[in-house]
Amino acid sequence: MKRSLKMLGLATATSLLALPAAAAEKVNIGVPSWTGAQAIAYVLGEVVESRIGGTVDYIPGNNATIFQAMDQGNGDIDVHPDVWLPNQESFTKKYVDEAGTVTLSSNPYQGNQGFCVTEDFGSANNITDIADLGRPDVAALMDSDGNGLGEMWIGAPGWASANVNEVKTRDYGLLDFIEPIRAEESVKTARIKDSIAKGEGYAFYCYKPHAVWFMFDVKMLTEPTFDPAKYVMVQPSDDADWYEKSMVATKDALKDVQIAWSNSLVDRSPAIAEFFANFALTADDVSQLAYEISANGREPADVAEEWVNANSDRVDAWLGL
Numbered sequence: 167m168k169r170s171l172k173m174l175g176l177a178t179a180t181s182l183l184a185l186p187a188a189a190a191e192k193v194n195i196g197v198p199s200w201t202g203a204q205a206i207a208y209v210l211g212e213v214v215e216s217r218i219g220g221t222v223d224y225i226p227g228n229n230a231t232i233f234q235a236m237d238q239g240n241g242d243i244d245v246h247p248d249v250w251l252p253n254q255e256s257f258t259k260k261y262v263d264e265a266g267t268v269t270l271s272s273n274p275y276q277g278n279q280g281f282c283v284t285e286d287f288g289s290a291n292n293i294t295d296i297a298d299l300g301r302p303d304v305a306a307l308m309d310s311d312g313n314g315l316g317e318m319w320i321g322a323p324g325w326a327s328a329n330v331n332e333v334k335t336r337d338y339g340l341l342d343f344i345e346p347i348r349a350e351e352s353v354k355t356a357r358i359k360d361s362i363a364k365g366e367g368y369a370f371y372c373y374k375p376h377a378v379w380f381m382f383d384v385k386m387l388t389e390p391t392f393d394p395a396k397y398v399m400v401q402p403s404d405d406a407d408w409y410e411k412s413m414v415a416t417k418d419a420l421k422d423v424q425i426a427w428s429n430s431l432v433d434r435s436p437a438i439a440e441f442f443a444n445f446a447l448t449a450d451d452v453s454q455l456a457y458e459i460s461a462n463g464r465e466p467a468d469v470a471e472e473w474v475n476a477n478s479d480r481v482d483a484w485l486g487l
Contacts, residue, residue, distance in 0.1 A: 190220065191214065191218055191219065191220030191221070191435040191437050191438050192220055192222075192434070192435055192438075193210075193211075193214055193220060193221075193222055193223075193244045193245065193431065193435055193438050194223045194224075194225050194241060194243050194244050194245075195207045195210055195211055195223070195225065195243075195244065195247060196225055196226075196227050196231075196232035196235070196236075196243040196244075196246050196247065197224050197225060197226050197227070198226075198227065198228060198232070198246075198248060199226075199228070199322050199324070199350060199351060200248070200322065200325075200351050201351065201377055201456040201459050201460045202248055202375060202376060202377075202452045202453075202455075202456045203247050203248035204456075204459065204466050205452060205456050205458075205459055205469065205470070206247040206425070206447065206452065206455070207224060207247040207248075207466070208224070208466040208467050208470035209447070209455065209470045210245065210247055210425070210442070211224065211467075211470065212467070212470040212471050212473075212474045213441060213445075213474055213484070213485075214441070216471070216474065217474075217481060217485060218437050218438060218441065218485070220435065220437070220438060225242070225243050227243060228323075228324030228325075229246070229254055229257060229324060229326060230257070230324065230403060231243070232246045233246065233257040233260075233261050233268065233426075235428075236267065236268045236426065236427065236428040237260075237261045237268060237428070239267060239428050239429065239430030241428075241430070241434060243428075244427055244428050244430075244431050244435075244438075245425060245426065245427040245428070245431070245442065246425060246426045246427075248423060248425070249270065249423065249424055249425065249426045250277055250326070250327065250421050250422075250423050251421060251422045251423070251424075252399075252419070252421070253279075253325075253326040253327050253330065253421065254326050256326070256401040256403045256404050257403070258270055258426070260403075262426065266429070267428065267429055267430075268426050268427065268429060269426060269427055269428075269442075269443075271424035271425045271426065271442065271445065271446075272424075273424060273444070273446035274422035274423055274424040275422075275423050275424070275447055275449045275451075275452065276420055276421065276422065276423070276449055277373055277374060277375065277421035277422075277423045277449065278373060278386075278420055278421070279327060279371070279372075279421065280371075280373070280387060280389060280417065280418070281296055281299075281318070281331075281369055281370065281371060281372065281386070281389070282369065282370055282371075282372035282378070282384045282385060282386050283367070283369050283370075283384065283387065284358065284361065284362055284368070284384050284385075285383040285385055286362070286365075286383070287307075287361070287367050287368065288385055288387075291303070291304055291307065291367070293387065294387060294388060295387055295388045295389070296338055296340075296387045296388065296389045297338065297339075298387070299316065299318065299340055299343065299369055299387075300338070300339060300343045300344070301343075302343065304316065304343075304367065305343035305344060307366065307367035308344075308366075308367040308368060308369060310366060313345070315343065315344060315345040316343060316344050316345065316367065316369070317344075317345050317347050317368070317369075318335070318340075318344050318345070318346055318347065318368075318369040318370060318371075319348075319349065319353070319354040319357065319370040320332055320335065320346045320347065320348060320371050321348060321371050322348065322349065322350050322351055323348050323349075323350075326401055327371065327373075328348055328371070329399075329401060329402060329412075330399055330418070331346065331371050332346050332348075332409070333399065333409065333412045333413070334414045334415070337413055337414055337415040338415060354370050355378070355460065357370070358370065358378070358381075358382055358384070359382070362382065369387075372384065372386060374449060374453070375449040375450065375451075375452040375453035375456065376453060376456055377453065377456035377457040377460035377461055378460075379453060380453065380457040380461060381457065381461045389416065389417035390415065390416045390417060391416065391417060392417045392418065392419045394419075396413065396414070396415045397413075397414050397415075397416050397418075397419075398413045398414070399412050399414055400412045425442060425445060427439065427442045440486070441484055441485060444485070446484070451473075454473075455469055455470070455473060
């Protein structure tokens with residue numbers, strides 16, 4: 167009897183030791199280029215690693231790449247950490263509504279998009295509305311390369327919002343005065359800092375939540391009130407003639423921002439998929455995280471670890487504890 171009990175105990179211990187390998191949870195997290203998305207990606211990863219005991223890889227990619235990988239469902243990329251709607255609606259319609267291969271979170275935070283200038287530049291030149299950027303005197307102050315057009319950053323390559331802003335620049339009648347610039351967000355941040363130091367003019371696409379509100383004294387310009395009749399946006403993923411077929415002459419509606427994940431994750435890593443379904447942040451959370459990364463130059467992984475440790479009750483709720 168003693169020998170049987172010992173053998174049973176050994177078998178149980180052996181099976182328990184083998185359990186983590188058999189039930190290992192793994193996720194590949196897509197990481198878009200903007201800081202808020204990076205912050206959320208690493209919070210997701212920190213919870214998976216420190217609380218679920220899974221493994222995480224972070225895969226850089228733009229919206230199209232991440233959604234396509236989630237659709238394929240082979241684990242190359244499992245989750246998009248920061249889906250802005252309706253900006254990325256062409257992707258959610260294709261993969262969430264039509265293909266049914268991607269799940270969209272039901273716990274969004276709210277985002278607000280527009281165009282900004284620094285407080286000093288705006289106050290000194292009475293710039294309060296987007297139309298003011300079309301004044302020749304203002305455009306001249308924003309012309310840093312001497313080509314006769316003021317520069318305005320409209321977003322990074324691959325951003326759906328940059329496509330919207332390119333159409334807006336045209337339909338607000340600014341193209342005779344303003345040159346829309348696409349570049350990585352780090353270029354925009356450096357240019358804001360440089361323009362303040364030199365007392366130059368600069369305008370740029372801005373949105374909340376974002377670290378820029380903590381980094382610099384900036385203000386969002388007014389635009390015509392959102393009107394769906396004047397907001398007809400066709401994305402390049404839907405039509406090669408998107409620019410000609412779009413018309414946007416109104417402010418964006420407030421956005422719902424959430425995560426999305428591949429439906430295949432439910433079978434491959436069910437605990438992670440369940441966590442994703444419960445995950446929720448606020449706009450203030452994202453701004454705070456982004457500020458620590460952008461303004462204070464900290465590593466996203468360190469910021470995420472600190473945030474998760476400081477918000478144990480919320481993390482427990484996500485995990486159903």
